[in-house]
Structures are given as structure tokens and as C-alpha cells.
Amino acid sequence: MEKLQVNGNIVEYEISSKENEFTITLNAEKNTYSVFAYGDEYLLFNAEENKFQVLDVYRDKNKVFLWAGDEELLVEEEQEDISAENVELSENIIKSPMPGIIKEIKFEEGDMVKKGNTIIVLESMKVLNELKSSIDGVIKKIHVSVNAQVGPLELLVEIDGGE
Amino acid sequence: MRKIKKVLVANRGEIAIRIMKTLKLLGIGAVGVYSEADKLSKHISYADEAYHIGEPEALKSYLNMERIIDVAKKANCDAIHPGYGFLAENHIFAKMVEDNGLIWVGPPHDCMRNLGDKINSRIIAQKANIPTTPGGTIEDLDKAHELADKLGYPILIKASAGGGGKGMRIVHDSKDLEESIKIARKEAQAAFSDPTVYIEKYIEDAHHIEIQFLLDKFGNGLYFPERECSVQRRYQKIIEESPSPTIDRHTAQEIGQAAILIAKTAGYYSAGTVEFIYDKKEKKYYFLEVNARIQVEHPVTEEISGVDLVALQIDIAEEKPLEISQNELNLRINGHAIESRIYAEDPDNNFMPSIGKIEHYREPTGNGIRVDSGFFKGSEVLIHYDPLIAKLIVKAPNRTMAIRKMYAALSDYHIAPVKTIIPLLKNIFQHEKFVNGDYNTRFIETYAADLFNTKKDSKYVSEAIVMFNYLKHKKHQAEVDEYSQSLQPYWDTIGYWRG
Numbered sequence: 001m002e003k004l005q006v007n008g009n010i011v012e013y014e015i016s017s018k019e020n021e022f023t024i025t026l027n028a029e030k031n032t033y034s035v036f037a038y039g040d041e042y043l044l045f046n047a048e049e050n051k052f053q054v055l056d057v058y059r060d061k062n063k064v065f066l067w068a069g070d071e072e073l074l075v076e077e078e079q080e081d082i083s084a085e086n087v088e089l090s091e092n093i094i095k096s097p098m099p100g101i102i103k104e105i106k107f108e109e110g111d112m113v114k115k116g117n118t119i120i121v122l123e124s125m126k127v128l129n130e131l132k133s134s135i136d137g138v139i140k141k142i143h144v145s146v147n148a149q150v151g152p153l154e155l156l157v158e159i160d161g162g163e
Numbered sequence: 164m165r166k167i168k169k170v171l172v173a174n175r176g177e178i179a180i181r182i183m184k185t186l187k188l189l190g191i192g193a194v195g196v197y198s199e200a201d202k203l204s205k206h207i208s209y210a211d212e213a214y215h216i217g218e219p220e221a222l223k224s225y226l227n228m229e230r231i232i233d234v235a236k237k238a239n240c241d242a243i244h245p246g247y248g249f250l251a252e253n254h255i256f257a258k259m260v261e262d263n264g265l266i267w268v269g270p271p272h273d274c275m276r277n278l279g280d281k282i283n284s285r286i287i288a289q290k291a292n293i294p295t296t297p298g299g300t301i302e303d304l305d306k307a308h309e310l311a312d313k314l315g316y317p318i319l320i321k322a323s324a325g326g327g328g329k330g331m332r333i334v335h336d337s338k339d340l341e342e343s344i345k346i347a348r349k350e351a352q353a354a355f356s357d358p359t360v361y362i363e364k365y366i367e368d369a370h371h372i373e374i375q376f377l378l379d380k381f382g383n384g385l386y387f388p389e390r391e392c393s394v395q396r397r398y399q400k401i402i403e404e405s406p407s408p409t410i411d412r413h414t415a416q417e418i419g420q421a422a423i424l425i426a427k428t429a430g431y432y433s434a435g436t437v438e439f440i441y442d443k444k445e446k447k448y449y450f451l452e453v454n455a456r457i458q459v460e461h462p463v464t465e466e467i468s469g470v471d472l473v474a475l476q477i478d479i480a481e482e483k484p485l486e487i488s489q490n491e492l493n494l495r496i497n498g499h500a501i502e503s504r505i506y507a508e509d510p511d512n513n514f515m516p517s518i519g520k521i522e523h524y525r526e527p528t529g530n531g532i533r534v535d536s537g538f539f540k541g542s543e544v545l546i547h548y549d550p551l552i553a554k555l556i557v558k559a560p561n562r563t564m565a566i567r568k569m570y571a572a573l574s575d576y577h578i579a580p581v582k583t584i585i586p587l588l589k590n591i592f593q594h595e596k597f598v599n600g601d602y603n604t605r606f607i608e609t610y611a612a613d614l615f616n617t618k619k620d621s622k623y624v625s626e627a628i629v630m631f632n633y634l635k636h637k638k639h640q641a642e643v644d645e646y647s648q649s650l651q652p653y654w655d656t657i658g659y660w661r662g
Contacts, residue, residue: 004631006624013625015632022629031625035633040523042633044626053626057634058523058579064631065523068623070574072586075631098515099546103353121349125516125550127329127397128350149546152515 005076094131094157096150100124105146111139119157122150137161164482167191167242167266171235172210174246175225176537177553178457179206182244185473194238196231198224200545205537212238219547225249228256232263242266242480244473248549251456252279268480270433270455278429278453281323282361288450291428293421296440296449298363304341307362311340314364320344322351323359328398330354333365369604370409370441371395372448374422375464377475378432383485385492386419387464393604394591396514401584402591403460404501405467408562408600409443418448425450434461434476443603459504459554462535466500466558468492499565500558503573503588505536507550510587511616516550517582519543527575531558531568534576544581552583562600566592590614 001012014025023032036043044053056067063076104121107113118130119139140160144150169192172179183193183206195210200219207213214234217224224230226249235243243260245251245268257272269275278284285295297314301307311318311334320343322330330351332343348358375387391407392400406415422437436458438451461472470492475485487495508514524540536553544550557572559565570592573585591597594613597606607614621627 004628006627007618007621009618011624011628013628015628017632017636020633022632024625024629026625026628029625033626033629035629040525042630044629053623055623055626055630056525056577057630058577059634060522060580063580064627064634065577065579066623066627066630067574067577068626070570070589071621071623072577073621073623073627075627097513099518101546123353124546125548128346128353130346 003078005078007074010078092135092137092159092161093155094119094133094159096122096152096154096156097129097131098122098124099151100129100149102144102146102148102150102156103128105142105144107139107142109139109142113137113139113159119159120144131156133159135159135161165266167268167477167481169194169238169240170242170244170268170477171196171231171238171240172206172244172246173225173231173250174244174248175201175204175206175548176551177206177535178246178248178459178537180209180537181462181535182246182457182473183209185471185477188471189474189477191477192240194235194240196225196234198547200547203543205539205542214238219545221249221547228253228259232259232265235260235265236263240265242268242477244268244476245456247456247459252454254279266480268433268476270431270435274430275455278431278455279324280359281321281325281452282359284429284453285450287429288425291421291424293425293450294448296363296366296451298361300361301344304344307344308337308340310362311337314362317365319363319365320347320360321363322347322355322357323361324355324357325351328395330360331398366440366442366449367605368442368444369393370407370443371400371438371451371604372407372410372418372441373436373438373454373458374419375434375436375458375461375472376419376422376426377434377472377479377485378423378426379479379485380432380482381484382427384423384427385485385487385489386423387468387492388496389415389418390460390463392460393602394597394606395604396607400460401504401506401588402501403463404499404562404565405463406499410441414446414448421448421450425453429453431455433479434472459551460502462533462554462556463500463502466531466533466556467498468496470495498558498560499562500556501565501569502554502556503569504551504584505553505555505576505578505588506584507544507552507581508584509582510584510614514584516546517544518546518550519581521552521578521581523577523579525575525577526553527555527572529572532572533557552578552581563598566598586617587614590617 016023020035034045042055058065066073100122103123113133114136117133120131122129137159140158142157144156171194172182186193193210195207195213196216197207198219216230217227250256254272254275257267260267288295299310317335320332330347332347334343347360352358371392372389378384388406390403390405392403394402436454439448440451441448507517520543526534533556538552557568559568573589
């Protein structure tokens, strides 16, 4: 059995190939497709079912974006879940939710802040976003300065909850 | 009458291209401008000549008035077309353009000043006896509280110089009023260099209905069928259609005539749009504002009327009279048109802008499918500007067919790895309420559960896995081929010597 992630769901399948002919078994259903390439587009021909399917494809490292019929699909190798660690941290740090430019930093290192206080004003695509503290605490470290350009999920501020 | 021979287009992206295309049809030279960040952008390639105007930050390039006028003079332009956004509604710039002996392709600057200030434009509408939404100015915090309490929460705070939802805040509770005013003022200052904001009543079953109009310098006016732009996120439109499924033909005519009346009262000429809020429950319309520019959604009107609004803007700027009457225009109107704005944003992650290079790009084509795009494969979505990649416009004999055509065209619009709102748009065009024409400005928030993070079962899982394996295999094969090809030149060389 092989595994892939299709649109975020793990799919188990068996596959064999001979030249451009692929036989796949998925959910106990067996299908054979011949693959023909035309630039970025591919034609998949399922001879037994008399079905043709045109697929537009973009490959980005280990990910493949596909367009078939009215669907867009994302196929990738199985991802390990690393999000658990981040959730734990999110309480006392502020990350940029989106790329942007730091317009204002309302506190300095060592300042006391309350839950809900706006710490940073981030401008992105001409809209000002207020990034607030999710805890009461003391500003431990500010990693950015005014007018700095930041990417998504960049660490901006650390707050010490003082437990 | 005067003749325009060369126009500087003071904009970027799809609107710069759209304007340049019409200039070419008219035999007029097109001059482009670009910031440092835009030196590889698509719009430059449509210009006959293009000039560098400064740093990526808009203030130092696309908003740099002196620099743009210098370039226009240096390039021997006789007119400037501002597009939308940036300097389009800046009356100071419009005046500067004329003071420098250039033609401003837009309304008169004093009229822009009066209308650009939303507080003032409400007074103009009231003068024309057109109803405005209840609300008023903010003199101080106490008075603001008093007014908001009188109107009843929720209320809206809007930038007087605003547009596109910038500097706009909805306030549900009096305790948030002060902070919201502060933020709105800051946003307004950042976006329009004017911090003035005002308060307006928030209408619950609100529809955004707007009228495109044209007025020449001789008092001839034309109004087009209404556009409904109620599908919005963060107060910004993402879908526009014409005609509206909400109002009847009689109301449409009434609102159209109201628009012309307001524009004439303001002393307007050129193309413009009057926006109204339509309260479906009360069957009442209220004047909202005048957009003294060509709008993002103007193609919807072009598609159902067959006119080229940019060409008519040029005609009016050349002091030509409008050639067709309202009756003639009415006879030309046919079918139904819809526009979708293709934003580079992740709809499933709070519309987070998705910047970066577009590595894969394929546009839909076909009868009645129009793509006004500012990008091609390899273009970058830049952090400095609005993340609008393109506008997709469809035209069909009726609304049902237009919706289906739009769905098919969106399915054929392939963009990666930059994320776009295409999945959200597709969900909207399949949503029963939208299909039935039963939607208002709160459509997206009301039906969020149906529209976001919707993972449907795919019909093409087997095909997708086959393709993945095929590509993996092909990549491996390509590496093997590359290795064997690297030996080839030696054989060629030896062959040559042997010959």
C-alpha cells in the first residue's frame, strides 16, 4: 500500500506502471489510465471505461496542483503534524498573521501589557491590522522596528506571562 | 473640440492595461509609468513608452504628483488618465494637471473636491432632493456618542475621503466607539491623506446598487442599467452584476434619473458612478457617494451595453458631445453580465494576502468571457499594492446562463502556487441563495459555513494520484536523460573530427 495526501485527506492505494500506462487500485476499484503529455496539460485515457480526462498540472517541489473538470486538487506526500508545538507557544508571542509593514509599536520592552492591548499595528495592502496581546504580562522582547517589512508568521513580540 | 494624441496612464496593473488597450484602438499614444518594484510588471509592455517614477512605496511613485507631471511633459503627453485608486480622485492632482497645460481625463477638479468629500457630497444629494442615509459628522467624542446613540447601534464610521472600505469601521457597541474612530482616522490618513471620518446608520438588509453615468460638457447625460455589488468582504466588492436581481425596472429608472440629477447638480462631466444603498425591506434607496472615476467594475456595464467607457471618457475630455440618446442606449442593452474579482488572498485563512510569484497561470477563454488581468506567468504579487490579479467578466443572454458561464470560467482559471479567492467565488456561484438572487451585503458572513473551508469529495482522486506518480517517474527519467545527454557532445565532437 502506498499513501498520498489528496486535498488534505490521506489516501491509500496500489499502483503499477508500464511505460505510460498506470494501473491504480483505490477503494477496491481498479482502473488503468494511459497518460499523454501536451505541455502543461495531460490527457488521461481510461480505455475500459471509455473516459478521457484533461488535466492541467503544476508541480512545486513535492506538491502537485491539478485542475480537472471543475475541481482544483492538491496532491502531496504525507505531512507530519508539527502544529501542536506552535499552539502551545501562541499564548505569549505575537506573530504576523500576514505579510505587511510595521506601522506602529505601542509598547517598549519591559512594559506591562493587558490582555487585549494592541501591541503592534501592521499595515497590509493598505489596511491597518491591530495585533493584540492574548495575555496579561510584560513585553520580553520586540523583534521588529517601525517600518520593517515582515513576512507571514514571523515572530514579532514575546510577552512574559510571569507564572 | 481639442485632440488628444498621447496619454500618460498614471496607474499600474489591470486598469493601466485596460486603458492602454482603448488608447490603441483610438490611435492615441500610451505612456506608462512604473515603480522600482514594477519594472518587470505586465502593464509596461502595453505602453508605447514607459518611465520609472520612483520607489516601490506608492507615496514615492504612483502617488508622486510632481514626478508624474514631469514625466507627462517630458514625454510630450497632452493628457493624463488616472485609472482608479492612487491619484484618480485627488482634486489637487487634477488641478495640477490642468495648471500644467495638460488635459485631465476625468471630472472637473472643483467638482471632484466637492464630491470627494463624502460629507459634502451628501449635502449635494440633499440639494437635488435625493434621500441620504441618516448620519452626520464627528465634532467631538461626546457629540459622536450622542449621534450614535440616536441612530442606534450598529453604526458605521466612514472616511470622508474614502472608498473601497478603507477607513471604514462597523461599531456594535458604544464602548468601542472611541477606539474605532481612532483606527478609522489612521487608516483614512494612511490611504487618503485626510483623517476626517463621519458616522452613518447601518442598514441591516442593505443592497449596494450603483449607477454608471456619462455626462458631456454640453449637459447631455446617459445612465446605464444598475450594477448590484452586494457581495462584499471587508466592505470591498468581490462580485458585481448587471442588471440587479433585487430591484425592478421601474426602480432602476428612478435611481438612474436620480444619479443624473445629482451629477448635474454637482457640475460633473466625464464618466462616473453614483452609489446607493437599497433597503429591500423598506423598498427605499439612499444616496451613498459619487465615485468620480472609472470604477473597477465598469466592464459589467460595457458588456451589456456594448460601449467602451474609456473611449467615451476620452471623447468627453476632447470636448465632443455624446452621440447617442438615452432611448438609443436603452435599446442597446441586452443580456446579463457578472464580474468576479480575482484577489490573491487565502479565503480560508481570513483573506490573508498571498504574495509571491505566479508560477502557473492559465486564463479562461471563450464566447462572452473577458479577462482584464494585470499578470502573467512569472509575475509577482507585490506587497506594496492591492492584491487584485484580474477581473473575470462574463456575458450571457440571461442571469442563469451567466452564473453557469462564470462557474465554468472560474474552473478554467488556473493560478498557482499563489492562493486566490477562486474557490470562494465558485462556492458563491453554486450557492442556492445567490443563484436565486436572494442576497444582500451580509451574504458572505451569513453563509460563511457554506462558503469557507469546504472540502468536497473529489471525483478525480485516481486521476490525481496517477498524475503524481507519472510526474515523479518523469522527473526521475529526465535526470537519467540529462546524464546520458551530457555525454552527447563528446560523440558529436568525435564525429566531426572523423568527418
